[in-house]
Amino acid sequence: MATIDDVARASGVSASTVSYVLSGKRPISAPTRLRVERSIRKLGYRPHAGARALASSQTNVLALMAPLRAGVNVSVIMQFVAGVVTTARKFDFDVLLLTQDDATGLERVSDGSMVDALIMMDIEADDPRVPVLAGLRQPGVLIGLPRDSVGLSCVDLDFDAAGRTAVRHLAQLGHRQVALVGSPRAVIERHTSYADRMLRGFTEQTAELGLEGVYEPCESSHAGAVAAVDRVLARMPGVTGLVVHNEVALPGVIATLRERGRSIPEDVSVVAVCPQDIALGQPLPLTSVDIPADAIGRVAVEMAMARVAGEQPTETRLLAAVLTERLSTAPPR
Amino acid sequence: MATIDDVARASGVSASTVSYVLSGKRPISAPTRLRVERSIRKLGYRPHAGARALASSQTNVLALMAPLRAGVNVSVIMQFVAGVVTTARKFDFDVLLLTQDDATGLERVSDGSMVDALIMMDIEADDPRVPVLAGLRQPGVLIGLPRDSVGLSCVDLDFDAAGRTAVRHLAQLGHRQVALVGSPRAVIERHTSYADRMLRGFTEQTAELGLEGVYEPCESSHAGAVAAVDRVLARMPGVTGLVVHNEVALPGVIATLRERGRSIPEDVSVVAVCPQDIALGQPLPLTSVDIPADAIGRVAVEMAMARVAGEQPTETRLLAAVLTERLSTAPPR
DNA sequence: CCTCTCGGTCGATGCGTTTCGACAGGCTCG
DNA sequence: CGAGCCTGTCGAAACGCATCGACCGAGAGG
Numbered sequence: 001m002a003t004i005d006d007v008a009r010a011s012g013v014s015a016s017t018v019s020y021v022l023s024g025k026r027p028i029s030a031p032t033r034l035r036v037e038r039s040i041r042k043l044g045y046r047p048h049a050g051a052r053a054l055a056s057s058q059t060n061v062l063a064l065m066a067p068l069r070a071g072v073n074v075s076v077i078m079q080f081v082a083g084v085v086t087t088a089r090k091f092d093f094d095v096l097l098l099t100q101d102d103a104t105g106l107e108r109v110s111d112g113s114m115v116d117a118l119i120m121m122d123i124e125a126d127d128p129r130v131p132v133l134a135g136l137r138q139p140g141v142l143i144g145l146p147r148d149s150v151g152l153s154c155v156d157l158d159f160d161a162a163g164r165t166a167v168r169h170l171a172q173l174g175h176r177q178v179a180l181v182g183s184p185r186a187v188i189e190r191h192t193s194y195a196d197r198m199l200r201g202f203t204e205q206t207a208e209l210g211l212e213g214v215y216e217p218c219e220s221s222h223a224g225a226v227a228a229v230d231r232v233l234a235r236m237p238g239v240t241g242l243v244v245h246n247e248v249a250l251p252g253v254i255a256t257l258r259e260r261g262r263s264i265p266e267d268v269s270v271v272a273v274c275p276q277d278i279a280l281g282q283p284l285p286l287t288s289v290d291i292p293a294d295a296i297g298r299v300a301v302e303m304a305m306a307r308v309a310g311e312q313p314t315e316t317r318l319l320a321a322v323l324t325e326r327l328s329t330a331p332p333r
Numbered sequence: 334m335a336t337i338d339d340v341a342r343a344s345g346v347s348a349s350t351v352s353y354v355l356s357g358k359r360p361i362s363a364p365t366r367l368r369v370e371r372s373i374r375k376l377g378y379r380p381h382a383g384a385r386a387l388a389s390s391q392t393n394v395l396a397l398m399a400p401l402r403a404g405v406n407v408s409v410i411m412q413f414v415a416g417v418v419t420t421a422r423k424f425d426f427d428v429l430l431l432t433q434d435d436a437t438g439l440e441r442v443s444d445g446s447m448v449d450a451l452i453m454m455d456i457e458a459d460d461p462r463v464p465v466l467a468g469l470r471q472p473g474v475l476i477g478l479p480r481d482s483v484g485l486s487c488v489d490l491d492f493d494a495a496g497r498t499a500v501r502h503l504a505q506l507g508h509r510q511v512a513l514v515g516s517p518r519a520v521i522e523r524h525t526s527y528a529d530r531m532l533r534g535f536t537e538q539t540a541e542l543g544l545e546g547v548y549e550p551c552e553s554s555h556a557g558a559v560a561a562v563d564r565v566l567a568r569m570p571g572v573t574g575l576v577v578h579n580e581v582a583l584p585g586v587i588a589t590l591r592e593r594g595r596s597i598p599e600d601v602s603v604v605a606v607c608p609q610d611i612a613l614g615q616p617l618p619l620t621s622v623d624i625p626a627d628a629i630g631r632v633a634v635e636m637a638m639a640r641v642a643g644e645q646p647t648e649t650r651l652l653a654a655v656l657t658e659r660l661s662t663a664p665p666r
Numbered sequence: 667c668c669t670c671t672c673g674g675t676c677g678a679t680g681c682g683t684t685t686c687g688a689c690a691g692g693c694t695c696g
Numbered sequence: 697c698g699a700g701c702c703t704g705t706c707g708a709a710a711c712g713c714a715t716c717g718a719c720c721g722a723g724a725g726g
Contacts, residue, residue: 001444001470003712014676019714026715027673046444050386051712054681059383061429061447074411082401085432094442096394097430099418109427111334111379113682114394137334221614222584248614251555251584255616281554281581283588336682347706352684359685360703384682387711446712 002043010039022047053113061094062304063115065129067101067122071184071220073247076293079275080121080143083297091305103132110136117304119143125191139307141300144193145316153303154316155296159194159273162289162321163201166243166271167209169287169323173331175241175269177212179232181253182245184224185217198245198273212236218249225252233260240332245273254283269329276324285326292319335376343372355380386446394427395637396442396451398462400434404517404553405455406580409626412608413454413476416630424638436465443469450637452476458524472640474633477526478649486636487649488629492527492606495622495654496534499576499604500542502620502656507664508574508602510545512565514586515578517557518550531578531606545569551582558585566593573665578606587616598663604656618659625652 008015013032020026021036028036039045053059064084066077085095096115098105106129109115116138120129123144133140134151142154163180170178180202182188183195199215206213214236218228228249232239244253250272254264262268264284272279272288279288299317306312341348346365353359354369361369372378386392397417399410418428429448431438439462442448449471453462456477466473467484475487496513503511513535515521516528532548539546547569551561561582565572577586583605587597595601597617605612605621612621632650639645 001446004714005712015713016677016715017675020675023714026675029674032674044444046441048387048712049445049447050383050392050683051681052714053383054381054387054683055712055714057681064430068411068415075407078401078407078411081430082432085430089433094447095430097397097414097418097428099415100422108379111377112382113334114382114427222616223614251588252616255584255588281556283555283585337684338682348683349685349707350705353705356684359705362704365704381682384711385684387681387713388683388685390684390711 001048002045004045004047006043007036007039007045010043011035057113059114059116060092061096061115062088062301063096063098063106063109063118065098065106065118065120068099069101069122069186069190071186072122073220075278076247076275076291077121079293080297083294084119084301086294087298087301091301093301093305103129106132106136110138116308117141119300119304123193125193125196139304139314141304141307143296143300145197145318146193149314149316151314153307153314155299155303156194156318157291157296158318158321159197160201161318162273163198163203163243164205165201165321165323166273166289167202167205167211167213169271169325169329170241170243170269171205171209171211173241173269173329175211175332177236177239178206178241178243179213179236179239180215180243180245181218181225181228181232181249182215183217184219184246188217195245202243214239218244218246218253220246220248222249222252222255225249226256229253229256229260240268241329242268242270243273244270247274247278250274250278250282250286264328265330266333269332271323271329279324279326284328287324287326287329289321289323295319334381335378337378337380339376340369340372340378343376344368390446392447392449393425394429394448395421395634396429396431396439396448398431398439398451398453400455401432402434402455402519402523404519406553408611409580409608409624410454412626413630416627417452417634418630419627420631420634424634426634426638436462439465439469443471449641450474452633452637456526458526458529472637472647474637474640476629476633478530478651479526482647482649484647486640486647488632488636489527489651490624490629491651491654492530493534494651495606496531496536496576497538498654498656499606499622500535500538500544500546502604502658502662503574503576503602504538504542504544506574506602506662508544509665510569510572511539511574511576512546512569512572513548513576513578514551514558514561514565514582515548516550517552517579521550528578535576547572551577551579551586553579553581555582555585555588558582559589562586562589562593573601574662575601575603576606577603580605580607580611583607583611583615583619597661599666602662602665604662609657612657612659617661620657620659620662622654622656628652 004015007018088095119141121143123146125147127146130146140152216228216231272286276290279286337348337351340351421428452474454476456475458480460479463479473485549561549564605619609623612619
């Protein structure tokens with residue numbers, strides 16, 4: 001591999017000049033710059049990442065911790081990941097993927113100076129990884145909202161509002177008995193941030209509007225969907241509005257409702273909380289509150305970059321929940 | 334951050350001794366080793382990855398290229414990724430995630446000496462990225478089979494055999510008219526390796542056994558599933574055996590068959606080609622040929638590590654296709 | 667005409683490791 | 697008893713880059 005000295009020699013300048021051509025941190029005359037750039041291309045020169053990191057203490061890599069835990073919906077996770085990676089590239093960063101669900105990975109890549117910033121997903125209310133992340137030298141960004149986020153930036157969909165919006169939509173249509181079919185029990189029990197907030201929004205809004213509301217967790221499989229729907233039907237036979245916050249179970253929920261003689265939206269209205277493509281890929285286009293996974297990933301990276309670059313203080317940004325009306329909701333008959 | 338010199342000073346030895354304690358490449362007496370190890374723990378010392386990479390030209394990072402293209406099934410991809418990351422950690426490697434679908438990312442991380450090996454997924458028959466990968470300094474491993482894999486190791490499920498096995502199973506049950514519901518058109522048209530081989534296995538085996546076989550691509554949505562099933566039914570009204578190689582469309586295919594009055598397995602038998610958990614998460618447990626994504630990811634890393642470590646020649650390994658009989662197949666009536 | 671400034675370039679230094687050659691001392695074997 | 701050989705340790709030289717201070721020449725300002 002060609003080194004910066006090879007380039008310098010080939011273009012008759014010193015190594016530092018080549019460095020300045022590359023970084024633009026000092027003015028270089030046009031003719032010199034051209035010569036250097038030509039040598040770079042001719043030699044196929046590319047700076048050695050390690051050497052650069054050593055000299056500048058900047059790696060241009062960020063860590064993304066995406067634990068692949070029980071119950072998490074991988075396709076949604078993947079959308080986050082895609083958003084993060086794509087955006088990172090715009091800042092000329094690469095992404096190191098961590099999937100272990102403890103904090104050792106964080107410390108390893110941070111203390112080893114492998115990354116300039118860290119982004120962490122799937123946050124629980126009292127996530128033990130959060131204080132660890134906050135204690136690291138590099139800035140940290142959370143996708144999700146822990147109870148205490150001191151020293152860290154946070155971004156997420158406003159799941160609280162998502163729950164409220166879904167309920168309000170149903171209430172406006174005239175529904176009085178509504179149910180939330182939520183995340184798998186494992187996710188709930190971890191007090192995963194989004195599930196907690198979703199439930200809170202749903203509960204508070206039903207209470208405020210004087211609706212009857214029930215809540216049922218739902219495993220991510222067909223059988224889980226059947227069971228959850230049946231539990232809802234048993235607890236609330238007159239239910240006419242369903243909020244579903246479980247992408248994987250969605251087809252099963254829809255199928256089971258039909259099997260139990262409830263047609264959508266005539267007998268029961270369904271509001272999904274999921275990425276748009278999933279809402280549109282179902283048997284009928286679902287009224288849904290979009291989870292803009294891609295946008296959330298993008299914002300997370302932007303926050304991280306801001307903190308890497310400057311003295312930007314930490315902040316927490318909640319993306320607005322927007323409901324799109326499609327064919328799965330209607331007034332009760 | 335503490336450096337190796339801090340550790341050396343704290344334990345009254347030279348820096349090189351500390352280095353040898355860490356690497357074990359030279360014998361160190363027990364008392365010295367103990368003293369050094371204690372200082373390391375006390376100071377929380379962790380070697381600087383960049384410096385280490387510079388001095389040793391080894392990064393302990395591997396690149397994983399997982400293009401997020403149209404039509405690919407993200408949940409399956411994520412399983413591959415999980416397998417790769419988990420296995421990489423066992424070798425003390427981290428994973429850099431690339432998602433761009435061109436070769437620029439490969440060259441960037443390779444030429445920049447950011448990684449010691451590269452793994453690439455979603456391979457097409459004449460994938461333009463393959464020759465680029467083969468030309469890199471670091472070893473490359475493909476998950477999939479290009480037409481020409483010179484200089485590269487390959488690993489994948491034996492999709493050819495998967496197609497044949499599925500057909501044979503149906504034939505043994507007595508089915509004479511069978512259909513393959515496959516990948517989305519976009520995937521086919523790219524000549525994605527697994528889709529090509531699956532189709533070949535299916536086609537050849539039906540021919541050899543004298544069955545009638547038809548093939549239909551299938552978009553990954555409910556609507557796509559409906560359309561594909563209807564096309565199959567139109568072309569082959571007497572079809573009694575279905576091989577489905579499209580995880581996302583699976584629920585739609587099943588629902589549509591029922592809707593068209595075909596019950597499973599009485600009227601039509603269904604063999605899925607998909608990861609096991611998906612086969613089990615459907616309305617009825619499906620007879621399936623497992624796609625062992627996790628194992629494939631693991632093998633890919635093991636091959637990469639072997640090439641990094643030694644002079645291991647390139648090889649291509651196809652994992653056996655095993656069919657598990659469940660409730661979705663039976664003799665035709 | 668002299669000084670000041672600024673654009674443009676160079677050398678030297680440092681970043682934190684690994685690794686190679688060297689060396690001291692104790693041991694073995696003839 | 698001496699040559700040779702381990703064992704355990706050290707010092708120094710890379711590794712490839714960024715960056716700081718210095719330097720030189722040209723133009724501006726007085």
